[in-house]
Amino acid sequence: MEIYGNKEAVKRLSEYRANGRMPHSLLFFGDSGTGKRTLAFYTAMLYLCEKGGDTPCMKCLNCERTEKRIHPDVIYVDGEKTSVVQLREILKDSYGASVEGGIRVYILSEFQVLNRECQNALLTHLEEPSDMVRFILTASNKNGILPTILSRTALIRTYPLSPRECETALKKEGISGEEAEKTARTYKGNLGLALKALENKNTRLYFAAVREYTEAVLKGDEYFALRAFAKLPQTKEDKREPVRILVTETAKLFHDALASAEGGKPSCGCDVELAKRLAEKYPPAVLNELCGITKRFSDIVSSVYFNTKSASDAFTAGIFDKVKK
C-alpha cells in the first residue's frame, strides 16, 4: 500500500504509535478523493501489524490481509449503504471476542451521512471504549457529526496532493505521462477524483469498442471487428483484460439477441437496441452458435494465463465463421 501525500497525517499516526498513545477512535476528514479510506486501512494496519513498529511493515500476515481487505477483524462499513438496524447489529459484535483473538477494527466510512440515531448507536461504544476494539471514521465533512462523537475522537484532516505530486502518483499507477499530467492538472491534485475519472473514461471507451465490434458482426465485416478490438484500452496491470471484456460483453449481447429472437425478454442489461438488431439480422440457430462460442471463450479467458493475441483472433474467427455462412 502506498500513501501518496498526507505527510502530516502519516507523521501524526507514527507519533501516536511511537509514544504508545494510539487513540481508540480516529476520524479522517477532508474532501472526497483525498485519501481518507486509504489512510483508514493504513491505520488499521498500524493497529494490527505483527511487528508493532511506528509504520506498518506491510509484509506480515495482518498487514497483507488488511491491505487486501480480507482481514476478518477489520470490518468495513459504508455509511452510504447502512441503516441504523444494520449498524446496531454490526456494532453489537464489538462486545464479543474478535475472530482471531486480537484487536477488532471498525472502519466506518462517510460517517457524516449517517443519521443521529446511527451516530448515537456508535456514541455508546465510544463512551465506554473496550480495550479490544478500535473505531476509524471517515467523513468528507465533519459538520455532520455529533459534537459528542468529535470530542471523543482524534481528528485528522486529509489534503489533496499538489498537481505535480498527483502526476507522479498517477504515473506510478500506470497512467502514461501526458495523460497523467493533464488529469492531475484538471483535478487540481485530487488523486481519488483523477483515478475515478480515468477509470470512467476507460469504461466508456470499452463500451464504445464493444459496440463497434458488434456493428462489425452485424455487417459481417471481420476486418472492422479486428480494428474495433484493437481500440479497447490496454491496462498496464493486466493485458488480458480487454479480451475478457469483449467476450463478456458480446456474450451478454448474443444471449439477449437469442432471447429476443425467441420472443423472450432481454435480461443481461446490455444495449437492448443492439441485441434487437442482432435478432433481426440472424436466425436463432446462428445466435445459438454465437452464444456457444462466447460460452467457450468465457471459460478460456477466465483462466489466469492465456495468450491474448491468439485468443482474440480465434474468438473473432469463430464468430465470423458462423455469421458469414
Ligand SMILES: [Zn+2]
Ligand atoms: Zn505488519
